[in-house]
Amino acid sequence: MTRPVSRTDIDRLGKRGSYRLGGPGPLGGTRPAPPRPFQPQFIRPQHHGSASGWILSACAAAIVTAGAAVAGIWYMPFIIGVVTGVTMRWGGWRLRITAPVVTIMSMGGWGVALWLSALRGLPVGATARTVAVVAGLPAGAVATVAITLAVSAAQGLAGLWLGRALAPRPAKD
Numbered sequence: 001m002t003r004p005v006s007r008t009d010i011d012r013l014g015k016r017g018s019y020r021l022g023g024p025g026p027l028g029g030t031r032p033a034p035p036r037p038f039q040p041q042f043i044r045p046q047h048h049g050s051a052s053g054w055i056l057s058a059c060a061a062a063i064v065t066a067g068a069a070v071a072g073i074w075y076m077p078f079i080i081g082v083v084t085g086v087t088m089r090w091g092g093w094r095l096r097i098t099a100p101v102v103t104i105m106s107m108g109g110w111g112v113a114l115w116l117s118a119l120r121g122l123p124v125g126a127t128a129r130t131v132a133v134v135a136g137l138p139a140g141a142v143a144t145v146a147i148t149l150a151v152s153a154a155q156g157l158a159g160l161w162l163g164r165a166l167a168p169r170p171a172k173d
Contacts, residue, residue: 065109077106077156085163106156
């Protein structure tokens, strides 16, 4: 079962090539290249389009989300998120900027839709209290409205993630 340990095996301990784990290593004892050092960039990123154009398109997206919510198209924040994810690659905007913007667009659109429904005389508060009681939450409209806005934000962020995954990365110059 076991072979006796020879003196040459003992002399090889701790020397190069004495421990053969896996396949043969690189020839000549070459090491992999060291990682590239971090180089901070103090220049502003180049964005395509004007900032006012992007702000106007974000406001338009919030209005479209509100109109779709009033019309019963509850998944519009997801679609707006996908479109934003694709266009953010083209525009050169970073995720730390677009994620809060998509969240504000989604929650703002649904908030305006709920507010307009309440102004028209629909029982938004009573419905929210009933849903809260059925869900086992405290009988208040605030919790249900907050959950509704959080779900719309989650839809927008999921759409943003999918849009970023579908859009190709811009070519590096």
